[in-house]
Each structure stands twice: as C-alpha cells, then as structure tokens.
Amino acid sequence: MSEEQATVPGCDRNGYFGDFGGQFIPEPLMSALFELERAFSQAMKDSSFSERLDRLRREYAGRPTPLYLAGNMTEGLGGARVYLKREDLCHTGSHKINNTLGQSLLAARMGKRRLIAETGAGQHGVACATAAALMGLECAVYMGEVDIARQETNVFRMELLGARVIPVESGSRTLKDAINEAFRDWVTNLKGTHYCIGSVVGPHPFPMMVREFQSVIGRETIKQCLDKEGRLPDMLVACVGGGSNSIGIFSPFIGAGPLLVGVEAGGSGRCPGQHGSSLTLGEVGVLHGAMSYLLQDEYGQVTETHSVSAGLDYPGVGPEHSYLKESGLATYTTVSDSEALDAARFLSRTEGILPALESAHAVAYAMKEAPRMGNDEFIVVCLSGRGDKDIDTMRKEG
Amino acid sequence: MAGRLRGMFDELRGKRPALITYATGYYPDRDASSGVIRAMLECGADAVEIGLPFSDPVLDGKVIQESSKVALEAGANTPRMLELAEELRAGTEKPIMVMSYYNPVLKYGLESFAQDAVGAGIDAAIIPDLPIEEMSPWKRECDSAGLETVAFCSETTDRARVKRAGDLSSGFLYCTSLLGTTGPREGVSVELPAFIQRVRENASCPIAVGLGISSPEQCRQVGSLADGVIVGSALVQTISGNGRDLETLKRMVKEMAASLLI
Numbered sequence: 001m002s003e004e005q006a007t008v009p010g011c012d013r014n015g016y017f018g019d020f021g022g023q024f025i026p027e028p029l030m031s032a033l034f035e036l037e038r039a040f041s042q043a044m045k046d047s048s049f050s051e052r053l054d055r056l057r058r059e060y061a062g063r064p065t066p067l068y069l070a071g072n073m074t075e076g077l078g079g080a081r082v083y084l085k086r087e088d089l090c091h092t093g094s095h096k097i098n099n100t101l102g103q104s105l106l107a108a109r110m111g112k113r114r115l116i117a118e119t120g121a122g123q124h125g126v127a128c129a130t131a132a133a134l135m136g137l138e139c140a141v142y143m144g145e146v147d148i149a150r151q152e153t154n155v156f157r158m159e160l161l162g163a164r165v166i167p168v169e170s171g172s173r174t175l176k177d178a179i180n181e182a183f184r185d186w187v188t189n190l191k192g193t194h195y196c197i198g199s200v201v202g203p204h205p206f207p208m209m210v211r212e213f214q215s216v217i218g219r220e221t222i223k224q225c226l227d228k229e230g231r232l233p234d235m236l237v238a239c240v241g242g243g244s245n246s247i248g249i250f251s252p253f254i255g256a257g258p259l260l261v262g263v264e265a266g267g268s269g270r271c272p273g274q275h276g277s278s279l280t281l282g283e284v285g286v287l288h289g290a291m292s293y294l295l296q297d298e299y300g301q302v303t304e305t306h307s308v309s310a311g312l313d314y315p316g317v318g319p320e321h322s323y324l325k326e327s328g329l330a331t332y333t334t335v336s337d338s339e340a341l342d343a344a345r346f347l348s349r350t351e352g353i354l355p356a357l358e359s360a361h362a363v364a365y366a367m368k369e370a371p372r373m374g375n376d377e378f379i380v381v382c383l384s385g386r387g388d389k390d391i392d393t394m395r396k397e398g
Numbered sequence: 399m400a401g402r403l404r405g406m407f408d409e410l411r412g413k414r415p416a417l418i419t420y421a422t423g424y425y426p427d428r429d430a431s432s433g434v435i436r437a438m439l440e441c442g443a444d445a446v447e448i449g450l451p452f453s454d455p456v457l458d459g460k461v462i463q464e465s466s467k468v469a470l471e472a473g474a475n476t477p478r479m480l481e482l483a484e485e486l487r488a489g490t491e492k493p494i495m496v497m498s499y500y501n502p503v504l505k506y507g508l509e510s511f512a513q514d515a516v517g518a519g520i521d522a523a524i525i526p527d528l529p530i531e532e533m534s535p536w537k538r539e540c541d542s543a544g545l546e547t548v549a550f551c552s553e554t555t556d557r558a559r560v561k562r563a564g565d566l567s568s569g570f571l572y573c574t575s576l577l578g579t580t581g582p583r584e585g586v587s588v589e590l591p592a593f594i595q596r597v598r599e600n601a602s603c604p605i606a607v608g609l610g611i612s613s614p615e616q617c618r619q620v621g622s623l624a625d626g627v628i629v630g631s632a633l634v635q636t637i638s639g640n641g642r643d644l645e646t647l648k649r650m651v652k653e654m655a656a657s658l659l660i
Contacts, residue, residue, distance in 0.1 A: 300505030
C-alpha cells in the first residue's frame with residue numbers, strides 16, 4: 001500500500017462543506033456530475049488507479065517535491081524558520097499537474113476522449129494539455145482574450161502540446177468567463193467530454209475531487225516536517241485564488257494544530273474592481289455551481305476583479321475555503337500587488353528562486369510574519385509555481 | 399386557487415399548446431423592452447418570460463448573453479425589473495414570469511423576492527441553475543408567498559428525478575429540447591418525442607419545451623408533443639439597436655401563434 005493514502009472527503013453526501021458548496025448547475029449537466037461522482041468514488045477504491053497515479057506523480061511529475069529550508073531568507077528576516085514547499089519544481093512549473101494527472105486518468109477510465117479546461121494565467125491550461133498529450137486525449141482550453149494577450153507564451157505552449165486554445169470574448173474576457181464558456185461547451189458535448197476544472201471550485205464533486213488530487217502536497221509536507229523538525233509546523237501559508245494549492249497543503253493539517261493562513265489578492269485597493277479578495281471582502285453567493293464567498297454588487301451581479309497575478313484574478317473561491325473561514329479552522333488575509341512584486345524580487349535575490357506572482361503573495365505574508373515569531377518556530381510556505389511566466393509583468397512593473 | 403399560469407394550461411388543455419415568449423428586460427433599454435413584451439402579448443403570446451439579466455449566464459448562448467450585457471449596462475437590476483413587471487401587469491391578465499439565475503434572487507433574499515414578485519403581479523420565477531437537489535429552500539418561499547414554481551428536465555434526467563421535478567413544479571415543468579445552451583437551431587432533436595413521452599409517464603403537471611426553438615415549423619412540431627412551447631433567442635435577435643422597429647418580431651410571434659392552432 002502506498003503511503004499516499006486517500007484522505008476522507010470532507011463534505012457531506014450532497015457536496016456541502018457546512019453551508020457551502022452544492023450543485024447549482026443547469027439540469028442537463030446533473031447526470032454528468034452524478035456519473036463523475038460515481039467514477040471518482042470507484043477509482044478511489046481501486047488500488048490500480050492509485051498505483052498508476054502514484055507512479056505518474058513520481059516518474060512523470062517529479063514528486064515528491066522538496067521541502068526546502070530557505071536559509072538566507074530566514075537569516076535575512078530573523079524570527080521563525082521559513083520552509084518552502086517546492087511545487088514550482090513540478091513538471092510544467094506548478095502544482096496544477098497534480099490535479100490534471102488525476103482528472104485525465106479518471107476521464108480515460110470513464111471512456112471520455114476529450115478534455116476541456118479553462119485557464120487564466122495558462123498554468124492549468126498547460127498542465128491539462130500536458131496530461132491530455134500523455135493520455136492521448138483531445139484537449140480544448142478556454143481562455144479569455146485579455147489573458148491570451150498577457151500570456152502569449154503559455155498559449156503557444158498549449159498549442160505545441162496539441163491543445164486547441166479557444167479565445168473567450170464574452171464578459172470580462174478573463175478566467176471567470178473562460179469557466180462560463182467551458183460549462184457551455186460541456187453541456188453541449190456531454191457524452192464524450194470531461195470538464196477538467198482547474199481549481200477546488202465548481203459544483204460537487206469537483207471541489208472534493210480536486211482537493212483529493214491536490215492533497216498530495218499536504219501529505220508530503222507532513223512527512224517532510226516530521227523528518228526535518230520532528231513536529232508539525234506552527235504556520236502554513238498559501239495563496240488563494242480558486243484555492244487549489246492552499247486546500248492541497250492545508251487539508252491534512254485541518255484541525256491538527258498549525259495556523260492555516262490563506263492569502264488573497266489585495267490588488268491595488270479595497271474598492272470593487274481593484275482586488276480579488278473574495279473571502280476577505282466578498283459576500284456569500286452562487287457562482288459556477290457552488291455557494292461560496294463571492295465578489296458581487298448589491299443586486300447579485302458578479303463584479304470585476306484585479307490582481308497583478310492572473311491566477312488570483314477571480315471573483316469566487318472554492319466552497320471549502322468559505323467553510324474553513326466561517327468555522328475558524330483557517331484564517332484569510334490579503335497581500336497587495338506591490339507587496340507580492342517585492343516578495344518575488346526578494347526571493348529571487350536571496351534564494352535564487354523566482355516564484356510565480358500568485359505564490360509571491362504567500363511569500364510576502366511569511367516575510368511579514370516570520371520576524372514576529374520566535375526562532376524556535378517554523379513556517380511552511382506553499383510555493384505553488386515558478387515565475388518564468390511573469391517575467392514580462394515584472395519587467396513592466398519595474 | 400390555481401395561479402394564472404396553471405390556469406392558462408388548464409384552459410388550453412385539449413385545445414392547443416401555449417406559446418410562451420421570452421424577452422430580456424431592459425434590452426435594449428427599459429421602455430423598448432416594455433414595448434417588446436407588450437407587442438408579444440398583442441401578437442398572440444399566451445404568457446411571457448421577462449429575463450432578469452445576470453452577469454454570468456452559463457445556460458445561455460450568444461444572443462441572450464449579449465442582450466443581458468446590454469441590459470445590465472442600461473441599468474437593469476432586481477427592483478427595477480419588479481417595477482417593470484408591475485407596469486406590464488396593469489395591462490394584461492396573461493401570465494408573466496421572471497427568468498433569471500439563482501444569485502440575483504438569493505442576493506435579494508428568497509423570501510423577499512417571492513413576496514415582492516407576487517406583489518408585482520408575477521406568476522412564476524424560472525431559475526435554470528437551481529436543480530431539484532437545491533430547490534427546496536426556494537420552493538418553500540414560493541409556496542408561502544403564492545408564486546408558482548418551475549423545475550427543469552432534460553433528456554439526461556432519469557425517471558426518479560423527473561417525478562421529483564414534477565412534484566416541485568406547481569406551474570409547469572420546463573423540458574429542454576436539446577443538450578446545449580439557448581440559441582436558435584435548425585431542427586428539432588430526434589430524441590425529443592421519446593423524452594417527452596418519458597416525462598409524461600412520470601409527471602402529471604403541464605410540460606413546456608424550450609431551447610433552440612426558432613421557427614413556426616419547429617413550434618408546430620414541439621407543440622404536437624407538449625403543452626407549451628417556449629421561444630427566446632430567435633425573438634430577442636430580431637430586436638434592433640434602438641428596439642423601436644418591432645415588425646419582424648410581431649410577424650414572427652403571429653406566425654408562431656398561428657402554427658399552434660389545430
């Protein structure tokens with residue numbers, strides 16, 4: 001038996017984490033969700049599925065990723081030791097591959113020959129195109145026109161991998177609209193298509209399933225902390241857009257002692273349209289099939305968002321995060337565009353690691369907290385992705 | 399007492415199917431949309447659905463997405479839509495429904511929305527992203543306020559769920575004629591007769607069919623199977639920029655209504 005034992009899904013049978021989650025989706029899609037739920041639950045009980053996934057994680061994606069003691073950073077900041085969980089070293093450059101390997105394996109098992117996905121920055125799109133190429137599946141990726149313009153390289157990467165990138169010109173032409181368009185494709189092409197959603201968002205069973213595939217991050221982290229420090233960390237920090245890397249690292253630690261901190265995009269200010277802080281500044285609502293915190297106006301229309309990092313530029317958040325916030329099991333805070341950019345530069349210079357701007361939000365929070373903590377304490381930061389994709393943005397932002 | 403909507407189906411039973419037409423409220427602006435809906439009622443629509451636009455309409459194709467966007471820019475919001483319905487109610491006794499997504503209704507408050515909709519003379523609200531699994535809280539408020547309910551079925555809905563959907567629908571059961579988003583299509587799905595047959599066997603409430611129906615001929619075909627035919631995008635796309643030239647729309651509604659006469 002693998003050490004990567006499945007975690008128990010943390011939602012009830014109707015897909016609710018407390019008051020959050022559910023299946024708020026048009027009727028024609030419900031049968032596809034039931035089919036997916038059945039297939040996922042059978043796969044989780046099938047040791048050949050987990051063995052195959054486990055082998056792909058090790059031999060293809062490069063897992064386990066290291067837990068690295070950022071010595072220079074720790075010395076420079078003073079206070080708590082800072083460890084980085086190096087998801088940036090995963091194949092394709094981010095944690096997104098953990099999810100797409102799991103979902104594409106499941107899609108193949110269900111007999112689906114076509115994967116569709118949405119992408120913002122392009123990281124999930126690239127990870128999905130990669131997994132599709134590996135499994136021999138057709139792949140179409142929906143991407144907002146605004147994001148296509150600012151992430152040209154990732155568009156080319158996806159095409160190189162054999163995927164078709166479909167521009168989305170509706171709404172704000174970013175991630176949220178790409179998800180709308182992917183749902184529209186799915187409802188039209190139900191029979192042979194699996195929607196490989198990129199985060200712990202969407203209707204049940206997606207939040208539970210993506211959490212399961214991402215929780216490998218947390219399970220490895222526990223083992224590595226015990227090896228290196230002989231105990232669990234005092235604090236875990238991860239960025240939250242839809243929230244998949246954060247749920248992935250948090251999930252085995254929930255209620256186990258460490259302080260769990262999710263960092264949202266503070267953007268350029270607290271006014272609507274300036275940030276992506278759904279949990280910190282939003283209200284409960286329904287978007288993309290789930291009840292969760294949401295950035296919306298007084299009439300329930302979803303508002304525009306902003307973040308320097310495309311992956312956090314999203315008005316919603318996974319329903320389990322809403323539950324963790326409400327129940328006090330995790331806390332959520334924000335980091336601004338400029339703090340994230342500073343953190344990316346700091347980590348590049350002190351450790352020689354260029355983080356994705358999404359992950360730089362978590363680094364920035366650790367930089368503020370570490371000096372306030374004792375030198376007998378330690379923090380783990382989920383470094384969810386590498387920053388090569390953000391070089392143009394960083395150059396422009398000076 | 400049966401509501402206006404169920405009353406309409408009772409009255410037409412055995413005679414002909416009902417024509418239900420959709421218009422996005424505030425598209426292209428408030429007064430023009432009011433004119434569109436009045437024209438529909440004058441030209442033979444038996445009931446109308448007023449679209450309360452939502453920023454993220456996942457079940458809608460390009461035509462209604464675009465009309466929703468324009469309507470929101472023209473100032474559409476929930477209280478204004480209730481006012482518009484109230485104004486239209488003063489001129490007709492035919493059923494008026496609101497079609498929206500769950501979030502605008504949830505944000506307004508389920509109880510307040512149901513009560514204020516009834517106060518404005520609205521007979522039912524249609525919410526496509528509220529499957530039967532999530533419908534109970536809304537159904538409770540509708541029942542207590544006296545608003546009729548509409549659940550959805552599609553060809554992927556199994557028998558047990560068709561039964562539950564029928565039980566949850568005091569107005570009618572909305573059957574989607576195809577798998578996909580709203581928007582005009584060339585023909586009628588070959589699966590439709592068997593699907594409607596399956597719904598009939600498992601639900602006793604009136605059945606209306608919508609999605610993709612765009613011509614009088616399609617109305618006639620679908621009308622031979624169902625108690626009501628719903629037409630949306632095909633009419634919305636005839637509305638020109640200023641919404642004043644309604645001749646095409648009027649002609650289409652008249653032809654569709656005529657196609658349903660036996």
